Amino acid sequence: KAGVTQTPRYLIKTRGQQVTLSCSPISGHRSVSWYQQTPGQGLQFLFEYFSETQRNKGNFPGRFSGRQFSNSRSEMNVSTLELGDSALYLCASSFDRLGYEQYFGPGTRLTVT
Amino acid sequence: AQKITQTQPGMFVQEKEAVTLDCTYDTSDQSYGLFWYKQPSSGEMIFLIYQGSYDEQNATEGRYSLNFQKARKSANLVISASQLGDSAMYFCAMREGRSGGSNYKLTFGKGTLLTVNP
Numbered sequence: 365k366a367g368v369t370q371t372p373r374y375l376i377k378t379r380g381q382q383v384t385l386s387c388s389p390i391s392g393h394r395s396v397s398w399y400q401q402t403p404g405q406g407l408q409f410l411f412e413y414f415s416e417t418q419r420n421k422g423n424f425p426g427r428f429s430g431r432q433f434s435n436s437r438s439e440m441n442v443s444t445l446e447l448g449d450s451a452l453y454l455c456a457s458s459f460d461r462l463g464y465e466q467y468f469g470p471g472t473r474l475t476v477t
Numbered sequence: 478a479q480k481i482t483q484t485q486p487g488m489f490v491q492e493k494e495a496v497t498l499d500c501t502y503d504t505s506d507q508s509y510g511l512f513w514y515k516q517p518s519s520g521e522m523i524f525l526i527y528q529g530s531y532d533e534q535n536a537t538e539g540r541y542s543l544n545f546q547k548a549r550k551s552a553n554l555v556i557s558a559s560q561l562g563d564s565a566m567y568f569c570a571m572r573e574g575r576s577g578g579s580n581y582k583l584t585f586g587k588g589t590l591l592t593v594n595p
Contacts, residue, residue, distance in 0.1 A: 399583075399585075406586075409582040466524065466583065468524075470519065471520045
């Protein structure tokens with residue numbers, strides 16, 4: 365069974381631009397969560413989607429948004445990029461909201477210059 | 478207050494020895510879950526072990542075991558017979574609240590960098 369895939373793996377953007385990251389969960393998984401990892405703040409929860417609905421959101425500005433499609437694939441978008449948005453963005457999937465195992469993808473490393 | 482505290486920024490262990498990575502947590506919920514993840518230099522988070530707050534037995538998965546002491550709010554990870562491939566960052570995480578509730582997210586500690594020496 366294929367794992368969680370994230371595209372692209374690496375991305376370099378300029379301040380003020382926007383970016384869209386993609387996550388394909390494990391086949392059959394319906395819950396997708398996003399996390400931001402930085403050296404200073406560590407791992408922080410961004411949002412969780414289940415059945416195409418955002419169920420939970422972390423403490424991030426409105427520049428961070430996401431969505432989930434009917435096939436459970438998810439995208440997150442960051443508009444008006446700032447230098448502080450440089451991070452590893454990790455996506456995790458689980459079968460449903462009751463599942464205790466979240467399987468993470470390899471992440472997208474975003475660098476904002 | 479930090480919800481997950483990992484007090485060891487770095488740990489060293491000799492190959493084939495056992496090592497304990499510390500984790501304490503803070504929650505007022507009765508129902509919660511505790512997780513350990515391994516993150517190699519490649520960046521991918523690898524699920525290791527899970528302990529539910531109502532589980533009476535300590536969780537074990539191969540060489541990994543979770544020393545769960547509920548009254549002390551600690552959930553230490555024990556790795557037996559360390560291998561060179563165990564060198565990585567290790568994160569303790571907690572999910573609070575009832576399954577399906579609004580708190581379905583993981584709160585992570587700052588991590589412990591484990592180095593296994595040959």
